[in-house]
Structure formats: structure tokens, C-alpha cells
Amino acid sequence: MKISRNSLLGAVVTAAIVGGSGLAQAADTIRIGVVGPVTGPVAQYGEMQMIGAKMAVEQINAAGGVNGKQIEAVVMDDVCEPKQAVAVAQKIVNDGVQYVVGHLCSGSTQPAAEIYEDEGILMITPASTSPAITEQGYKMIFRTIGLDSQQGPVAGRYIAETVKPERMAVLHDKQQYGQGIATAVRDTVEGMGVNVVLFEGINSGQTDFSALITKMKKEKVDFVYYGGYHPELGLILRQSAEQGFDAGFMGPEGVGNKDISAIAGAASEGLLVSLPADFAADPNNAELVKAFEARNEDPSGPFVMPSYAAVQIIADTITATGSEDPAELAEAMRATTYETPIGAVAFDEKGDLKEFQFVIFDWHQDGSKTAVQ
Amino acid sequence: MSENGLQFVQQIINGLTLGSIYALIAIGYTMVYGIIGMINFAHGEIYMISAYVGLIVITGLSMMGIEYMPVVLIITLTMAMLITSAYGWSVERVAYRPLRGSPRLVPLISAIGMSIFLQNYVQLAQGARNIALPPLISGGWRFGDAAGFQVYLSYMQVMIALATTAAMVGLTLFIGRSRLGRACRACSEDRGMANLLGIDTDRVIALTFVIGAALAAVAGVLVGLYYGVVNPFMGFIAGLKAFTAAVLGGIGSVPGAMLGGIVLGLTESFTSAYLSTEYKDVVSFGLLVLILLFRPTGLLGKPDVEKV
Numbered sequence: 001m002k003i004s005r006n007s008l009l010g011a012v013v014t015a016a017i018v019g020g021s022g023l024a025q026a027a028d029t030i031r032i033g034v035v036g037p038v039t040g041p042v043a044q045y046g047e048m049q050m051i052g053a054k055m056a057v058e059q060i061n062a063a064g065g066v067n068g069k070q071i072e073a074v075v076m077d078d079v080c081e082p083k084q085a086v087a088v089a090q091k092i093v094n095d096g097v098q099y100v101v102g103h104l105c106s107g108s109t110q111p112a113a114e115i116y117e118d119e120g121i122l123m124i125t126p127a128s129t130s131p132a133i134t135e136q137g138y139k140m141i142f143r144t145i146g147l148d149s150q151q152g153p154v155a156g157r158y159i160a161e162t163v164k165p166e167r168m169a170v171l172h173d174k175q176q177y178g179q180g181i182a183t184a185v186r187d188t189v190e191g192m193g194v195n196v197v198l199f200e201g202i203n204s205g206q207t208d209f210s211a212l213i214t215k216m217k218k219e220k221v222d223f224v225y226y227g228g229y230h231p232e233l234g235l236i237l238r239q240s241a242e243q244g245f246d247a248g249f250m251g252p253e254g255v256g257n258k259d260i261s262a263i264a265g266a267a268s269e270g271l272l273v274s275l276p277a278d279f280a281a282d283p284n285n286a287e288l289v290k291a292f293e294a295r296n297e298d299p300s301g302p303f304v305m306p307s308y309a310a311v312q313i314i315a316d317t318i319t320a321t322g323s324e325d326p327a328e329l330a331e332a333m334r335a336t337t338y339e340t341p342i343g344a345v346a347f348d349e350k351g352d353l354k355e356f357q358f359v360i361f362d363w364h365q366d367g368s369k370t371a372v373q
Numbered sequence: 374m375s376e377n378g379l380q381f382v383q384q385i386i387n388g389l390t391l392g393s394i395y396a397l398i399a400i401g402y403t404m405v406y407g408i409i410g411m412i413n414f415a416h417g418e419i420y421m422i423s424a425y426v427g428l429i430v431i432t433g434l435s436m437m438g439i440e441y442m443p444v445v446l447i448i449t450l451t452m453a454m455l456i457t458s459a460y461g462w463s464v465e466r467v468a469y470r471p472l473r474g475s476p477r478l479v480p481l482i483s484a485i486g487m488s489i490f491l492q493n494y495v496q497l498a499q500g501a502r503n504i505a506l507p508p509l510i511s512g513g514w515r516f517g518d519a520a521g522f523q524v525y526l527s528y529m530q531v532m533i534a535l536a537t538t539a540a541m542v543g544l545t546l547f548i549g550r551s552r553l554g555r556a557c558r559a560c561s562e563d564r565g566m567a568n569l570l571g572i573d574t575d576r577v578i579a580l581t582f583v584i585g586a587a588l589a590a591v592a593g594v595l596v597g598l599y600y601g602v603v604n605p606f607m608g609f610i611a612g613l614k615a616f617t618a619a620v621l622g623g624i625g626s627v628p629g630a631m632l633g634g635i636v637l638g639l640t641e642s643f644t645s646a647y648l649s650t651e652y653k654d655v656v657s658f659g660l661l662v663l664i665l666l667f668r669p670t671g672l673l674g675k676p677d678v679e680k681v
Contacts (some may be wrong), residue, residue, distance in 0.1 A: 016629060023466070041503060041604060043501055044502065048408070200650050200651060201649075201650065205606065205610055207596075207600045208641075210391070211384055211387045211653075212650050213643065214383045215380070216388060218377075231503050231602070237603055239600075244525055263505045263601065
């Protein structure tokens with residue numbers, strides 16, 4: 001019994017491997033993995049990434065594809081969980097996909113990037129802002145978005161120069177992205193003489209912030225910076241309004257989402273959010289914006305255009321070099337400047353953008369925003 | 374009162390509210406354990422489902438133009454209790470009854486499976502995002518003033534505390550005084566003997582799950598209204614915390630669940646207030662370990678007599 005069961009298992013595994021590699025060889029299209037949270041609490045951001053990437057794929061295909069081949073977007077879901085991200089990355093490797101646009105959350109991009117680097121897969125993240133991702137000297141890892149270490153100081157300088165709080169609190173969700181950016185903000189404002197009375201982590205998924213809010217109220221905090229995502233900040237805003245704690249609030253692009261207005265209602269009015277510049281408002285992109293609107297999609301999300309740009313860069317590089325080898329593409333990418341919907345893109349040695357602009361927005365309770373800088 | 378004193382009062386209010394919520398969920402755990410000696414791991418998910426039912430009913434009512442608050446609240450609670458009770462009954466029917474008489478670990482695993490199933494089912498049916506509820510009951514009392522710091526007690530907080538107390542008193546009376554309650558106690562003492570004496574133990578166990586689910590429904594609706602946000606994952610953490618509260622208070626004891634919930638809620642609040650939010654789980658679970666070291670049966674638990 002035992003032997004036959006083992007051989008059965010062996011047969012199944014063999015079939016799976018053969019089946020997998022069979023798929024990999026059917027490469028008359030160029031397949032790009034688009035990986036992000038399709039489900040889970042931050043799936044909205046994944047949606048921005050998906051609509052941007054898919055639009056690029058369709059427009060490139062409509063214009064004749066890349067060297068006569070069509071591009072195919074292979075969408076995969078990592079739920080923004082590091083564990084799931086590793087599983088997805090391994091699936092990408094097994095399926096023989098050679099290019100990835102993703103992942104989205106820094107916490108899942110980090111472990112996935114290591115796998116892509118080892119397996120020689122070209123990865124461009126349109127959303128992960130943690131500086132640690134490109135710090136390992138990777139050759140295959142790029143991004144079409146700025147860094148927390150660039151965004152934090154922009155937010156910090158705005159706080160110190162324009163808001164000028166007397167007693168400030170900096171909160172974060174203890175995750176790579178949130179804590180990273182909160183630390184950058186704290187260091188910047190403290191360097192410019194702002195008095196930070198509280199620097200504290202909360203648990204992501206936590207729903208009750210009453211004790212923390214009471215403490216901030218008692219400490220006479222007049223401005224709060226939160227590093228993290230919108231579900232927690234939405235609740236903090238709502239509970240603050242209820243307790244009568246009326247400080248100003250600010251957060252990074254992770255909170256800049258219409259859902260924060262759904263959760264916090266009127267309490268989200270006046271929230272400050274640092275976001276990549278609104279590429280949808282750039283007159284150069286007018287035609288592209290129309291294409292999105294024709295499909296009833298919202299091009300103004302912070303990750304839509306960076307995702308579009310990531311796909312376009314891969315396609316442009318394949319066209320220019322005539323090669324499909326990810327390593328050759330990676331080398332060429334470091335030497336090229338691209339014209340994309342997020343402006344002129346050039347990569348530095350680490351794979352980061354040489355230049356990326358963040359803008360401070362004033363958030364409104366109907367989910368819209370206006371630039372204040 | 375000084376500013377520090379007022380902050381202390383506010384933190385007690387925060388902690389009691391949080392503790393009442395934990396207690397309301399914990400009672401469901403403790404009841405099932407008290408009667409069949411098993412942990413119902415799907416209880417947190419039942420609580421989550423009731424929050425969704427509440428959301429759907431409230432939205433439906435406001436679409437029909439019914440917005441008078443007490444009516445909305447009563448209809449929502451009733452509907453949530455009915456529908457969630459059906460879920461509780463089904464969980465028992467599917468995951469427990471067919472496994473009656475098998476080793477204790479087996480229904481434990483089937484309950485965990487049930488919990489994962491329910492969580493994914495809601496995620497597929499309702500989407501994984503946070504859904505926000507409109508505030509139904511807002512406002513409250515503000516009192517005391519020291520250097521601009523006022524204590525705030527909202528109507529919702531009072532309601533949560535009252536609902537928990539009512540549930541605990543009602544349940545204690547039900548178990549202690551009613552005929553069915555006596556049947557429950559008999560099952561908890563010795564299920565085989567109770568069966569021999571003519572008690573339909575299957576029915577009593579099903580009833581336990583239904584009552585537990587109805588209480589979770591109250592918790593789900595109130596918490597949904599209080600925090601204003603529901604998502605398919607909310608049952609997991611809440612269930613874990615409530616289970617901790619039940620163990621802390623002495624699993625199997627209804628007043629123990631209440632006490633455990635309040636102790637846990639206050640500990641979390643005070644750790645956040647005077648130490649750091651980062652440490653609140655470290656301190657509360659540390660406290661759990663300490664209490665179990667010195668009182669293995671929890672604060673109000675009775676020592677477990679080995680059944681022959």
C-alpha cells in the first residue's frame with residue numbers, strides 16, 4: 001500500500017511539473033505577471049495597479065504589440081501578505097513568466113524581490129516605497145514610484161514649515177511601509193525643531209483606539225502624522241471626532257483612498273495626504289485619461305499611472321533591444337530615459353527613480369482632494 | 374478633578390466599553406464549553422456574520438424609509454439574532470453533531486474548518502473591503518473640565534455596557550432557574566446520565582449554540598454600530614480576544630466571562646494610556662499567563678473534576 005501511494009504521489013508531482021513546464025514553453029506571447037492585492041483589506045490599491053497595467057497592455061497590443069508579439073497580463077493575488085507573496089513569486093517562476101509588474105505592499109514586495117532576483121526575473125514595482133527593497137544591490141528589481149525616504153522628508157518639511165504644530169504625535173502600524181515613513185517624518189520634523197511628544201505603533205487590524213486618543217488629548221497633541229493604510233486611520237479619525245480630539249491629521253499615499261471618507265465621514269475633511277503628483281491632471285495625459293474614463297475607470301489613483309509606466313517600460317525596452325532576456329533588459333533600463341505618463345523616467349544604479357515628485361493634498365469628506373502645494 | 378484624574382476616568386470608560394464587547398462574545402464561548410466541554414472556534418465568525426446582517430438590515434430599512442432609531446435598532450437586533458441563530462444551529466449540526474462521541478480533537482478541527490469556511494464565504498459574497506455603517510446613534514455626555522480636557526461618555530458606550538449586563542444576568546437566571554437551564558446543567562454534569570434520565574441532550578446542545586449565536590448577534594450589531602466598520606476578518610481577532618477573556622475569567626463560568634472581558638479591556642486601555650499601545654497585547658497576554666499560573670481554572674472557574 002505504502003509504496004503504491006508514494007508512486008501515485010510521484011506521478012502526480014511529475015504530471016504537475018511537466019504540465020507547468022509545458023505551459024512555460026507555449027511562449028508566442030510576452031507574458032507579464034501583474035501581482036498585487038486583488039482581494040483583502042487593501043484590494044482597492046490593487047485595483048489601481050490592475051487597471052493601469054491592463055490599459056497599457058491593451059494599448060500596446062492595439063498598436064501592434066512588441067516586435068510582432070502580443071503582451072499578455074497574468075494577474076495574480078498576493079493579498080498584501082508576505083507569505084502569500086512568496087507563494088505567488090514561486091508560481092511566477094514555475095510558470096516561466098519573465099517579467100513582473102508588482103508587488104504592491106512593501107512587506108510583500110521585499111520577500112518576492114529576493115526570489116525574482118535569484119531566478120533572473122525582471123520586476124518593476126509601481127507602488128512599494130520602502131527604501132529597503134532596493135538596498136541589497138539587486139540587478140533585476142526596479143520601481144516606478146518614489147521612496148519613503150523621499151516622501152517622508154517632503155511631508156515632514158510641509159509639517160514643520162506650514163502646519164507648525166506645537167506638540168506633535170507620530171503613529172504607525174509597525175509594518176515596513178508605515179513604520180518606515182513615520183520614522184522618516186519624525187526625523188525630519190525633529191531636525192526642524194518640531195516637538196514630537198509621542199511616537200507609537202498600533203496593531204494593523206485594531207479597531208479600538210479610544211485609549212490612545214484619550215492619551216493624545218491629554219498630552220495636548222495638536223497634530224498627528226500616521227504612517228500606514230486607510231482602514232486604521234479612518235477609525236482613528238472617526239473615534240477622535242467622537243471624543244472631541246480636534247488635532248490635524250496627515251498620512252502618506254496609503255491613506256489617500258476614497259474609502260477613508262466612507263469610514264471616517266465628516267472627520268476626513270481637512271486630512272492632509274502626501275501623494276505622487278496627480279498624473280491624471282497632467283495635460284500630456286489627457287488622451288490616456290479619456291481612455292480610462294471611456295471604460296468607467298478612475299485614472300486618478302496614485303498607482304494607476306506608475307503601473308501603466310512599468311508595463312510600458314518593459315515593452316519599450318524589449319522593442320529597443322530586440323531581446324527578451326530579462327538580464328539584458330535590466331542592463332538597458334539603467335541606461336535609458338523613458339517618456340511615460342509619469343513624466344521622464346530614468347533609473348539609478350539601485351533601480352530607483354532618479355527623480356519623483358510628491359505633492360501634499362487636502363482631503364475632502366466626499367473623497368475628492370485638492371493640492372495645497 | 375485634575376486633568377490626570379479626568380484622563381483616568383476616561384480610560385476606565387474606554388476600558389469598560391472594550392471589556393463589555395469582549396465579554397458579550399466571551400459568553401458564547403463559555404456557554405458551549407460549560408455544556409459540552411469544547412471550544413467553538415467558529416464563534417468569532419458567527420459574530421462577524423451578525424455584523425453583516427446588521428449592516429444589510431439597516432441599509433434595507435433606510436431604503437424603505439424607516440429611520441426612527443428605536444424601531445431600526447429593535448428590528449435590526451431581532452433579525453440579526455434570528456439569522457445568526459440559524460447559523461449557530463447549522464454549525465452545531467454540521468461540525469459537531471456528526472462527530473459526537475469522537476475524540477475531543479476532532480470537533481475542534483471541524484470547528485476551525487467551519488470558521489475558515491464562513492470567513493471565506495462572507496469574503497466572496499460581500500467582498501474583502503471594509504464596509505462602513507452610517508452612525509445610527511451618535512452623541513453622548515461630556516463632563517468635567519480641567520485645562521480643556523473633558524470626559525466623554527457616548528450613548529453607544531452606555532448601551533453596550535447595559536446590553537452586556539442584561540445578557541449576563543438573563544443568562545445566569547436562565548441557567549439557574551428555568552427548566553431548560555436545568556437540563557443544560559444536567560448535560561454539563563454528566564451527559565450520559567442526563568440522556569438516561571430522559572433529557573434530549575442533542576436538543577440541549579443545539580440550544581446552547583443557538584443562545585451563544587444570539588448573544589454574538591447582539592455583540593456584532595452593537596460593535597458594528599459603535600466602530601462603524603465591518604469586514605470579513607473582524608471575527609478572528611475579536612474571537613481570539615473574547616476566548617482569552619473567557620479563559621481569564623474561568624471558562625464555563627458566565628460571570629467569569631464578564632469579569633474576564635472587563636479585566637482584559639481595562640488592561641488594554643491602561644497599557645495604551647500609561648505605557649504604549651505597542652505593548653498592549655504583550656501585557657494582556659502576559660497577564661493571562663500569570664493568572665493561569667496561579668489560578669489554572671481562571672478567576673471564577675471551578676476546579677475541573679475528572680469525569681470517570
